[in-house]
Amino acid sequence: MKRLLSRLLQLVRIRLSLWKDIFYFHKLTIKYNASIHTDNDIEKMQYTLLRENHTIEKGLSLKNPRKGFGQQKVLKLLKRLNKYFDVYGKTDKEFLIYPLGTIKHYIHYTKSTGVEIPIIEREYKILMEKSGFVDVKEQGGIIQVSKDEILKKCNSSFESLLNSRHSIRYFSKETVTKDIIEKALNLAQRTPSACNRQGWHTHVFQGEESVRLIKWQGGSHGFEDEIRTSILVTANLKAFLYYEIHQAYIDGGLYAMNLINALHSLGLGTIPLSCGFTHDKLKGLADFDIPKNEVPIVIIGVGNLLENFNVAISKRKNINLTNKFH
Structure with a gap:
């Protein structure tokens, strides 16, 4: 009987410990997950922008990218990069260099296929001037x-x-x-x-x-x-x-x-x-x-x-x- 009771108590302790850890991780996730209040935290926003930037790189690295692919995604990325500069430009402006380099590569690639993208070019130029960068290397994209x-x-x-x-x-x-x-x-x-x-x-x-x-x-x-x-x-x-x-x-x-x-x-x-x-x-x-x-x-x-x-x-x-x- 004592052995059975001891075993039951042990199972209760294990279950309580599991629930405590699950609840603790739940609290951490609610507080730090990048889907929640994304733009209120510079790290969350940077990680999210890197993910969105990589979507463009992935498209470029396909065997046969669809002609003119990804224009809406690039415009969305430019819009968010603009917001990043407005909110966090004084804290870490250099972060913009990588995604701007990817967009520059995307513009050159897309135009080389005969597709004109004047709106993207205009928005890219505006952000470049706004951020104060004279030029950026095509450090994103493909090789x-x-x-x-x-x-x-x-x-x-x-x-x-x-x-x-x-x-x-x-x-x-x-x-x-x-x-x-x-x-x-x-x-x-x-x-x-x-x-x-x-x-x-x-x-x-x-x-x-x-x-x-x-x-x-x-x-x-x-x-x-x-x-x-x-x-x-x-x-x-x-x-x-x-x-x-x-x-x-x-x-x-x-x-x-x-x-x-x-x-x-x-x-x-x-x-x-x-x-x-x-x-x-x-x-x-x-x-x-x-x-x-x-x-x-x-x-x-x-x-x-x-x-x-x-x-x-x-x-x-x-x-x-x-x-x-x-």
């Missing part, structure tokens, strides 16, 4: 890289491995073999995990099933049919204890990045596709035979490289902006 260049760099050193990896949005028609996927999976298995539990799982989809998964994810408009091989990385909630409610995402994220680097080291192209969705959206994974106890971490689109292809520049921040020595 062309080659398969030979990638293959030379991806295994020469760890530094070259990281610097030569790009998110790739179109591939050759050559099928990715099971052998090379298994080799990458074995390499990624070296990922460290909390107490060596290795709570990650992978689900490999090929052909039309891969395309169906990519279409469910919904963030690859314009190149869904390119991704004929995809790997859904999940983490098993059964691997973690009551005080580790975020550990599944930490271990799963570590594994996913190692798998991406492993695939890249073997000469394959990859693109990570977010699974950061609401519960209603995630219920759709049941259609792909994914157990409820597995939380999705990321979908990795995989393919063989073409001889030459375009990639988004995706300029990285200086570490002074992302690091603090204590």
Whole structure:
């Protein structure tokens, strides 16, 4: 009887602890989530603008961008950049340089296809004059890289491995073999995990099933049919204890990045596709035979490289902006 009572009390404590952590995270999310009072916080606004800027870069990096694509998105971005300058220009005006460089690239690209965009050009010029920038480099947008260049760099050193990896949005028609996927999976298995539990799982989809998964994810408009091989990385909630409610995402994220680097080291192209969705959206994974106890971490689109292809520049921040020595 005492043992049963003790066990019941332990279960009550565990449930109370879980609810406390859930409530605490709820409070943090309400306060800091970028969807709430976005423009009242410079960091929230900057992160949101970077996301909107990358939408333009993604469009430019497709195999065959639609002629004149993205005009409304660029105008929307210019409007928000104007607001950013009005509210935060005195605090961090330099932030504008990257998205302005992307828009400059977009203008040159779009005009080169024979599409005139006078309204965008006018709004861009107004913001440039308003912000006081004489000129900005085209540091956003796309660059062309080659398969030979990638293959030379991806295994020469760890530094070259990281610097030569790009998110790739179109591939050759050559099928990715099971052998090379298994080799990458074995390499990624070296990922460290909390107490060596290795709570990650992978689900490999090929052909039309891969395309169906990519279409469910919904963030690859314009190149869904390119991704004929995809790997859904999940983490098993059964691997973690009551005080580790975020550990599944930490271990799963570590594994996913190692798998991406492993695939890249073997000469394959990859693109990570977010699974950061609401519960209603995630219920759709049941259609792909994914157990409820597995939380999705990321979908990795995989393919063989073409001889030459375009990639988004995706300029990285200086570490002074992302690091603090204590």
